Amino acid sequence: MAQSSTGWGWDIAARSLQDAAETYNEQEGAEISVEELGSDSWEQRFQTAITSGSGAPDFSVVQNFDVTNYASVNGLTDLTSRIDEAGIREDIVETKWGTVSHDDAVxxxxxxxxxxxxxxxRDLYEEAGIDPNSIETWDDFIEAGQQLPDDVAMVNLPQGDMGQTWRMYVRQLGGQAFTDDGAVAIGSEESIRVAQLMKDMSDAGISTRIELWSGSWFTSFAEGTLASLPSAAWMDGTLRAELPDTAGNWGVFKLPAFEPGGNRASNRGGSNMAIPSQISDQSVVNRAFDYCLWAMTTPEVQNTMLEEYGLFPSLTTAYEADIYDQEQEFYDGQPIFRLFAEVATEIQPYNYTVDSPEAQDALETELGRMLDGAKSPEQAMTDAAQTVADRTDRELA
Structure with a gap:
């Protein structure tokens, strides 16, 4: 009888795993299946299963910031020895290992x-005389944005996304919400520089504040009232799916640096494959791990997921494939995957903790107040840091 194993995932992550499972099942004579849930439904069901100690899937997709949360309550299986035996550490982008580790275990x-x-x-940039190749720093970006017509925004600073945006920019500077020893670092010089950048964008009149993923947000790109979108490689799949009529009118360049010659790489988002600790049948654990390892470390599988679903691999051996240098029609022939592969190897590490959600909430609130003109960047970040320290009983860095 074939060994079966059932996993959970959401949206395109689940669908890509389902596709991969079909190939794996044929090759291995296994019965791997993946249940697709909405992201909110997954969160509720997975949290309930881990908390109650029963009802968890044999394996599951887990977002970066959730690994620490569930590992800290002994909800996930320690895979350290299996990972070491598989010998895959050098094949994965180095900074990714920090997101799947807790107390030195993977x-x-x-x-x-x-x-x-x-x-x-492309059309908005060209009409305004903006050369993306000349944008090397955020100061350059702001100056370029001032060349656009008054009814066209250079960038969006969306309510509800300030914490995530802060994290994307602070990682360029090697900044953190929490230090290696757990102190709250939101009041750091790097953090204040990020807040100042957001204020500078707002003060320069180049920004708008449209809710992310809303109909008006997509419309702003379709109608040409928003010119730029700082985001991650996975946004490619969304743009293709939601804005097909804009094909050929997009381009991509690296995040501008905070100073000439500075770091232009960061990360936004990402997920991993985990096995709940309540799965006690070792034959099931073995099958689940074998499937997940195969799916995550086989270049062809990872590149199919990239091509079909826009999921960018942390597997560096995948970057050798032709797809990374292929001209993409949606981007007027630009081979955008090679650009993202270059960025991937330069990403700075980031510390996730069980209190990362508290940091996100405090940043959201205080950055919003700053953009409303109520606080300076330094005061906003100082207040956010104090709020997190008070709520979590952590020290200030």
């Missing part, structure tokens, strides 16, 4: 990452 197999860049509308 609790998930790394999957996709979110190397960043600026997606831009």
């Amino acid at each position: 609790y998930a197999i790394p999957w996709d990452i979110g190397p960043t860049g600026i997606y831009y509308k």
Whole structure:
């Protein structure tokens, strides 16, 4: 009888795993299946299963910031020895290992990452005389944005996304929400520089504040009232699916640096494959791990997931494939995957903790107040740091 194993995932992550499972089942004579859930439904069901100690899947997709949360309550299987035996550490983008580790143990197999860049509308840039190749720093970006017509915004600073945006930019500077020893670092010089950048964008009149993923957000790109989108490689799949009529009118360049010659790489998002600790049948654990390892570390599988679903691999051996240098019609022939592969190897590490959600909430609130004119960047970040320290009983860095 074939060994069966059932996993959970959401949206395109689940679908890509289902496709991979069909190939794996044929090759191995196994019965791997993946249940697709909405992301909110997954969170509720997985949290309930881990908390109650029963009802968990044999394996599951787990987002970067969730690995620490579930590992800290002994909800995930320690995979350290299996990972070491598989010998895959050097094949994965180095900074990814920090997102799957807790107390020096590895609790998930790394999957996709979110190397960043600026997606831009070619027609809007060209009409305003903006050369993306000349944008090397954020100061350059702001100056370029001032060349656009008054009814066209250079960049969006969306409510509800300030914490995530802060994290994307602070990682360029090697900044953190929490230090290696757990102190709150939101009041750091790097953090204040990021807040100042957002304020500078707003003060320069180049920004708008449209809710992310809303109909008006997509319309702003379709109608040409928003020119740029700082985001990650996975946004490619969304743009293709939601804005097919804009094909050929997009380009991508690396995030501008904070100073000439500075780091232009960051990360936004990413997920991994974990096995709940309540799965006690070792034959099931073995099958689940074997499938997840195969799916995550086989270049052909990872590149199919990239091509079909826009999920960018942390597996560096995948970057040798022809797809990374292929001209992409949606981007007027630009081979954008090679750009993202270059960014992926330069991403700075980041510390996730069980209190990362508290940091996100405090940043969201205080950055919003700053953009409303109520606080300076330094005061906003100082207040956010104090809020997190008070709520978590952590020290200030």
